[in-house]
Amino acid sequence: MQKPILIGGLGLSLGLALLGRWQASVFDLGEYIFWGAIAVGGLMLWRQNQPQLALDDPTSPLQKKDVNQAIANAQQWIEALQTESPEQNFSTFTNTLTALNDQFSRTALTAVVTGGRGTGKTTVLKQLAALNLRCEFTETDPLFTDLASYDQAAQNQVFAADLVIFLVNGDLMASQWDTLKHWLQARQKLIIVFNKQDQYQSEQRELILEQLRKHVYPAIIATDVMAIAAAPQATKVKQIQTDGTTTEYFEQPIPQLTGLQTHLQTLFGSEATKQQLVWSTIWRTATLIQHNAKQQLNTLRRQRAMPILEKYQWLAAGATFANPVAALDLLATAAVTGQMIMDVGSIYQQKISLSQAQAIATAIGKQMIQLGLVELSTQAVGGILKTNAITYVAGGAVQGVSAAYLTHIAGLSLMQYFQEQDPHTQGENLNFDQLGRILKGVFENNRRSQFLQTFTTGTLKRLSPQTIR
Ligand SMILES: Nc1nc2c(ncn2[C@@H]2O[C@H](COP(=O)(O)OP(=O)(O)OP(=O)(O)O)[C@@H](O)[C@H]2O)c(=O)[nH]1
Ligand SMILES: [Mg+2]
Structure with a gap:
C-alpha cells in the first residue's frame, strides 16, 4: 500500500498527545478538525501554504524570533476567528498558545521510537530506556499499516515529540521517505536507524547503510543515519570435541546499540541542540494551532460566501439569458x-x-x-x-x-x-x-x-x- 500516511494523519495530530501532556485539560480536538485539510489530502495545504508557515529552509537553525512569530501568527488567526464567530468559545486555542510560552524553559526532552510493523521498536525502546539518557522515550504503534486510525495515533505522538527515532530494516520505501520529508518540513528532528543489521552479511550492511544515507541526503546528514542490532538473533555454534563428537549450542550475541547511544548522548549533551529541539516542538505546535484556526475560519467564511456567490450566479445568468x-x-x-x-x-x-x-x-x-x-x-x-x-x-x-x-x-x-x-x-x-x-x-x-x-x-x-x- 502506497497510502500516504499523512492522509488523515497529521490531521488530528499532536493535539492529544502533546497538548494533553502539557496541560491538565486535554485539548478537545473532537470538535475540531485539526489540520482538517490535511485529512483530505491536506498535505497539499501544508505545501501550498508553506511559504507562510514553514521557514524557507527547515534545516536552518530556528531563531527564537521565528518561534515567537509562529505563536503570534497563531494568535492572530485565533483572534480573527473569535471576532467573526463571537458566539463560539476558542479559549482552548488561546490557553494552549499561552501554555506554549512556558515551554521555552523546558529541559526534559521527549523522543519517540517509530517505524513500520515489527521493525524492533519495542526492543529498541527497552534498550534505550535502560540507558538513562535523560529523555523520555515512547514507542508508537506501527506506521504504514492499513489502519488509518493507527497511523493517526502514531502521527500524533510523532508530532508531539522533540526527537524521532525512525526504524527501518533495510532501505526506505519511497512512500516512507515522503512521510519523513513532511516531518522534516514540520521541523522534526529525525534519526534514521537501520535495525536488525545482524540479518545481513557485513558487506551488505555497509551497502544498505550507504544507500540509506544517500537516499535521505542532504535533508538528513549521514551522522543521523546509523545501523544497530537491538536484539541480534542467537547463532548456532558447533563444537567438535576431542573425542570426535560434536556439540551444538546457541550463542546470544550482545546488542549493538553503541552508535545510537553515543549519538543521543552527544545530542542531549549540547544545550544548543536541546534548545533547538524544544523550540522546534513549540514552533510545530503553534503552526498546527494556526492551521486549525485558519481552517475553521475558512470553513466559516466559505459558508457565508457561498450564498453570495449563488446570488451573483443567478443574476449573471438571468441578465445574460435575457x-x-x-x-x-x-x-x-x-x-x-x-x-x-x-x-x-x-x-x-x-x-x-x-x-x-x-x-x-x-x-x-x-x-x-x-x-x-x-x-x-x-x-x-x-x-x-x-x-x-x-x-x-x-x-x-x-x-x-x-x-x-x-x-x-x-x-x-x-x-x-x-x-x-x-x-x-x-x-x-x-x-x-x-x-x-x-x-x-x-x-x-x-x-x-x-x-x-x-x-x-x-x-x-x-x-x-x-x-x-
Ligand atoms: N535479528 C534481529 N531481530 C530483532 C532485532 N531487533 C528486534 N528483533 C526482533 O524483531 C521482532 C519484533 O521486534 P519488536 O521490538 O517487537 O518490534 P516492534 O517494532 O515493536 O513491533 P510492533 O510493535 O509489532 O510493530 C522480535 O522478534 C525481536 O526480537 C535485531 O536487531 N535483530
Ligand atoms: Mg512494539
Missing part, C-alpha cells in the same frame, strides 16, 4: 462584477472600494479570456445543452449558463485567493499571477462533466422553470 451577448469578452464582463468582488471580499475582511473592485473584475474577466476559460465554458455548456435535447431554450441559454458558470469559477477562485492571504492584509493590490493560477486550478477542478451537467440543468431550471421539465 440579453444574450455575442462577444466572449462581454460574457466575461457579465460574469464578474465589482459588486460581487466587494461582497465576497468583505466576508474575507478585505476592504475593497467599488472602483477597485471594478478594476479587479475587469482584470479577472481578461484573465478568464486569456486562459481560454470563457471559450471552454461556452463550448462545454453548449455541448451539454445539445445532448440534453433542451436546445429549444435556445439563444440565451448557452450564454446564461456560461455566465453563471464563470461567475461560479471566479467566485470560488476569489474565495481561495482571499483564503491564502494573511488575516490582516487588504485586497487592493491583488496578485494577478496568483489569482490566474487559482482560476486555472478551480476551473480544472470543476470541469468534470458531471458537475457541469448538474450545474447546467440547475441553472436552466432557474432561468426558465416552465420550459424545463
Whole structure:
C-alpha cells in the first residue's frame, strides 16, 4: 500500500498527545478538525501554504524570533476567528498558545521510537530506556499499516515529540521517505536507524547503510543515519570435541546499540541542540494551532460566501439569458462584477472600494479570456445543452449558463485567493499571477462533466422553470 500516511494523519495530530501532556485539560480536538485539510489530502495545504508557515529552509537553525512569530501568527488567526464567530468559545486555542510560552524553559526532552510493523521498536525502546539518557522515550504503534486510525495515533505522538527515532530494516520505501520529508518540513528532528543489521552479511550492511544515507541526503546528514542490532538473533555454534563428537549450542550475541547511544548522548549533551529541539516542538505546535484556526475560519467564511456567490450566479445568468451577448469578452464582463468582488471580499475582511473592485473584475474577466476559460465554458455548456435535447431554450441559454458558470469559477477562485492571504492584509493590490493560477486550478477542478451537467440543468431550471421539465 502506497497510502500516504499523512492522509488523515497529521490531521488530528499532536493535539492529544502533546497538548494533553502539557496541560491538565486535554485539548478537545473532537470538535475540531485539526489540520482538517490535511485529512483530505491536506498535505497539499501544508505545501501550498508553506511559504507562510514553514521557514524557507527547515534545516536552518530556528531563531527564537521565528518561534515567537509562529505563536503570534497563531494568535492572530485565533483572534480573527473569535471576532467573526463571537458566539463560539476558542479559549482552548488561546490557553494552549499561552501554555506554549512556558515551554521555552523546558529541559526534559521527549523522543519517540517509530517505524513500520515489527521493525524492533519495542526492543529498541527497552534498550534505550535502560540507558538513562535523560529523555523520555515512547514507542508508537506501527506506521504504514492499513489502519488509518493507527497511523493517526502514531502521527500524533510523532508530532508531539522533540526527537524521532525512525526504524527501518533495510532501505526506505519511497512512500516512507515522503512521510519523513513532511516531518522534516514540520521541523522534526529525525534519526534514521537501520535495525536488525545482524540479518545481513557485513558487506551488505555497509551497502544498505550507504544507500540509506544517500537516499535521505542532504535533508538528513549521514551522522543521523546509523545501523544497530537491538536484539541480534542467537547463532548456532558447533563444537567438535576431542573425542570426535560434536556439540551444538546457541550463542546470544550482545546488542549493538553503541552508535545510537553515543549519538543521543552527544545530542542531549549540547544545550544548543536541546534548545533547538524544544523550540522546534513549540514552533510545530503553534503552526498546527494556526492551521486549525485558519481552517475553521475558512470553513466559516466559505459558508457565508457561498450564498453570495449563488446570488451573483443567478443574476449573471438571468441578465445574460435575457440579453444574450455575442462577444466572449462581454460574457466575461457579465460574469464578474465589482459588486460581487466587494461582497465576497468583505466576508474575507478585505476592504475593497467599488472602483477597485471594478478594476479587479475587469482584470479577472481578461484573465478568464486569456486562459481560454470563457471559450471552454461556452463550448462545454453548449455541448451539454445539445445532448440534453433542451436546445429549444435556445439563444440565451448557452450564454446564461456560461455566465453563471464563470461567475461560479471566479467566485470560488476569489474565495481561495482571499483564503491564502494573511488575516490582516487588504485586497487592493491583488496578485494577478496568483489569482490566474487559482482560476486555472478551480476551473480544472470543476470541469468534470458531471458537475457541469448538474450545474447546467440547475441553472436552466432557474432561468426558465416552465420550459424545463
Ligand atoms: N535479528 C534481529 N531481530 C530483532 C532485532 N531487533 C528486534 N528483533 C526482533 O524483531 C521482532 C519484533 O521486534 P519488536 O521490538 O517487537 O518490534 P516492534 O517494532 O515493536 O513491533 P510492533 O510493535 O509489532 O510493530 C522480535 O522478534 C525481536 O526480537 C535485531 O536487531 N535483530
Ligand atoms: Mg512494539
